[in-house]
Amino acid sequence: xxxxxxxxxxxxxxxxxxxxxxxxxxxxxxxxxxxxxxxxxxxxxxxxxxxxxxxxxxxxxxxxxxxxxxxxxxxxxxxxxxxxxxxxxxxxxxxxxxxxxxxxxxxxxxxxxxxxxxxxxxxxxxxxxxxxxxxxxxxxxxxxxxxxxxxxxxxxxxxxxxxxxxxxxxxxxxxxxxxxxxxxxxxxxxxxxxxxxxxxxxxxxxxxxxxxxxxxxxxxxxxxxxxxxxxxxxxxxxxxxxxxxxxxxxxxxxxxxxxxxxxxxxxxxxxxxxxxxxxxxxxxxxxxxxxxxxxxxxxxxxxxxxxxxxxxxxxxxxxxxxxxxxxxxxxxxxxxxxxxxxxxxxxxxxxxxxxxxxxxxxxxxxxxxxxxxxxxxxxxxxxxxxxxxxxxxxxxxxxxxxxxxxxxxxxxxxxxxxxxxxxxxxxxxxxxxxxxxxxxxxxxx
Numbered sequence: 001x002x003x004x005x006x007x008x009x010x011x012x013x014x015x016x017x018x019x020x021x022x023x024x025x026x027x028x029x030x031x032x033x034x035x036x037x038x039x040x041x042x043x044x045x046x047x048x049x050x051x052x053x054x055x056x057x058x059x060x061x062x063x064x065x066x067x068x069x070x071x072x073x074x075x076x077x078x079x080x081x082x083x084x085x086x087x088x089x090x091x092x093x094x095x096x097x098x099x100x101x102x103x104x105x106x107x108x109x110x111x112x113x114x115x116x117x118x119x120x121x122x123x124x125x126x127x128x129x130x131x132x133x134x135x136x137x138x139x140x141x142x143x144x145x146x147x148x149x150x151x152x153x154x155x156x157x158x159x160x161x162x163x164x165x166x167x168x169x170x171x172x173x174x175x176x177x178x179x180x181x182x183x184x185x186x187x188x189x190x191x192x193x194x195x196x197x198x199x200x201x202x203x204x205x206x207x208x209x210x211x212x213x214x215x216x217x218x219x220x221x222x223x224x225x226x227x228x229x230x231x232x233x234x235x236x237x238x239x240x241x242x243x244x245x246x247x248x249x250x251x252x253x254x255x256x257x258x259x260x261x262x263x264x265x266x267x268x269x270x271x272x273x274x275x276x277x278x279x280x281x282x283x284x285x286x287x288x289x290x291x292x293x294x295x296x297x298x299x300x301x302x303x304x305x306x307x308x309x310x311x312x313x314x315x316x317x318x319x320x321x322x323x324x325x326x327x328x329x330x331x332x333x334x335x336x337x338x339x340x341x342x343x344x345x346x347x348x349x350x351x352x353x354x355x356x357x358x359x360x361x362x363x364x365x366x367x368x369x370x371x372x373x374x375x376x377x378x379x380x381x382x383x384x385x386x387x388x389x390x391x392x393x394x395x396x397x398x399x400x401x402x403x404x405x406x407x408x409x410x411x412x413x414x415x416x417x418x419x420x421x422x423x424x425x426x427x428x429x430x431x432x433x434x435x436x437x438x439x440x441x442x443x444x445x
Contacts, residue, residue, distance in 0.1 A: 035090075037062045037368060040122035040146075042115045042137055044069040044078035047151055048128030051181070052082055054358050055126060055149070056100045058365040061090040064101045068109040068118035070129075070233060075108055112418040119144050124368065130233075130242040131249065131385075132156045132414060135163040138378070142171045147368050149361065151181040153252045153385040154378065156244035158409040158445075161386045168378035175373040179364040180381040182256050186363065187356035189335040189348040190257070193327060197261055201337055201345050202322030205261055208302045210254035211315045212246075216308030219282050227420050228427065238284025239434075240392075241413035241424060245286040247273075247395070248388040251306035255391070256384035257318045257330075258294060258302045265383050266294040266302075266390070267403050273395030275436060277309050285426055285434040290395045294387070304391065398439030409445040 037060055041052045044067055055062050064082065069075040083097040109117045115137050119125050125141045127134060127150035134154045141148050148171070155161045171178050184190045197205065220235040236242035243249045259265050271292035278288040289307035296302070302320075317331045325339040333350030367374040390406040393399075415424045428434050 035061050035369070037124060037365060038065045038122045039063065039124045039126060040066040040068065040118040041078070041126050041128070042068050042118060043127065043129030043133075043151075044075045045128065047181075048126060049078040049081050050357070051126050051128055051149060051151065051361070052078070053085060054361040055124070055365065056082070056085075056087050056097075057358060058362050059088075059090065060365045060369045062100070062365060064103055066107040066109065066118035066121040067103050068114035070110070070112060070114070072110045075110060079103060079108070116140055119146055123147060124149065124365075127151065130236040131244060132160070132236075132242040135160040135167070138164060139167045142167050142174065142176060145174060145176065147176055147364070148178045148378075149180075149364060150178070150378075152256075152381055153244060153248050153388065154180065154382050155385055156240055156242065156248060156389070157411060157413045158386070158389065158407055159412045160414070161382050161389065161407065164378060164382040164385075168376070168382065171378060172376055177364060177367055177373060177375040178378045179360050179375045180377040181360070182253060182377070182381055182384065183356040183360050184253060184257055184330075185260070185377070186360040188353040188359075189333045189350060190330060192348055193330065193335045193337060193346065194257075194260055196337060196346050197320070197322070197327070198263070201324070202320070202326065203324030204298075205320050205322045206300055208258060208261065208318065208320035210251075210258045210302060210304050210318045212251040212254050212306040213312070214308065214314045214316065215310040215312070216278060216288070217246075221282075222432075229415075229418075229420050229422055229424060232284075232424050235282075235284065238282070238286050239424065239426065240285060241415065241426070243286070244385075244389060245290075245392050246308060247287075247290045247306050247392050248385065251290070251304070251391075252385055252388040254306075254316070254318055255294070255304060255387050256381070258304070259384050259387060261318075261320055262296050262300065262302070264296055265387055265403060267297050268295045268400055269293065269387075269390050269394045270295075270400040271304070271391060271394045272398070272439070274439075281428065281431070281433045285436055287395060287437070290391060292391045292394060294391070393444050396437035396439065396442045397444035398442075399444040401444055405445045411443070411445065 039055055041048055052064055067075050082101045085097045086094050087100045089095045124147040127137045131153045154164045222231050232239045269292055273287040273290035275288050292304040294302040294304055317329050319328050327337050335348035337345040390401050394401045
């Protein structure tokens with residue numbers, strides 16, 4: 001097993017001539033005595049903290065050895081949360097979090113460039129900052145030869161997507177495992193049902209609906225001490241350079257399922273959207289609803305809805321119709337394929353399925369421990385993220401948007417400079433309101 005791991009690391013570009021080129025050797029990753037897999041957490045918010053806890057809950061000997069975030073307080077909150085939990089060690093024994101999280105102050109890195117130093121100390125990196133940073137963090141992780149878990153979405157604009165696609169090819173050549181946070185690909189009911197759809201159980205898929213309609217998420221207050229950069233970073237969900245709008249940040253899950261079932265990506269998208277309810281200045285620049293027609297190469301249209309309205313009907317789910325049958329829901333593992341006479345073609349038994357957020361880490365770290373190259377999620381996730389960005393382009397502009405035009409767009413949302421006193425590209429007016437896209441006037445691509 002240890003020889004296989006060494007061969008795997010060598011193929012990944014981490015070993016040459018028997019001498020480690022990365023810090024893996026100093027941490028004993030290749031030692032017969034110490035099989036610890038060292039992890040760096042990049043982005044210490046709620047999702048990053050959750051992903052780190054899931055990595056520590058795998059069966060492998062995993063330790064968090066470095067943490068990085070733009071904000072010291074967020075890093076320390078994450079550290080406190082992770083060290084206060086109980087975990088199982090590689091032998092199944094319950095241990096305190098302090099034995100699994102070995103991050104002294106010297107390995108807590110803060111600031112916009114902190115990710116580079118943290119990555120240098122690890123075998124595996126967890127990328128969980130706001131998604132606008134993802135292309136640059138992914139690029140550095142692959143440059144350093146790290147195995148990667150990165151949250152979805154993987155960019156917020158077309159230039160970012162192109163960078164992720166380029167880096168994904170390098171990761172493949174280096175045989176670096178890359179798992180992404182579109183966890184439905186690791187959820188048993190989705191895996192089993194869609195495998196049968198791909199095998200023709202429902203015939204040709206000729207329509208469907210995908211939804212993320214809910215009451216919305218948190219808002220962070222502006223404090224007098226905050227610069228504009230800090231305010232947008234703290235309230236990142238409402239600024240497109242960081243979040244991409246909720247169609248990108250959340251609805252990418254459901255859009256990805258549509259792409260998965262169709263086995264491709266839309267050739268055109270058109271739709272409508274706006275700010276009907278969440279129109280206060282605290283909601284930044286994003287819309288509160290988007291409705292789309294995703295049109296695929298065979299002419300099939302999948303309808304897409306996402307919205308943030310409190311006190312309304314909620315649904316986070318997908319449904320599809322084929323020439324032989326249909327599936328009306330994946331929700332709560334109530335997953336049934338039926339023909340048009342009502343006969344069950346397949347019904348998923350959810351007993352023992354497990355948590356998909358945990359499964360994706362279980363499978364990733366199992367492969368790493370065995371020295372196997374199994375996962376290359378980045379390209380698929382980048383293209384589903386691009387689909388969501390394309391949807392935003394359509395609703396913001398009111399235009400029909402074509403795939404190639406969208407992917408080649410030169411609209412860059414990312415700031416020209418990252419510093420606490422630097423200015424993002426979108427700024428408030430004298431009353432604190434941000435410019436909001438106007439269909440018919442806003443540029444599409």
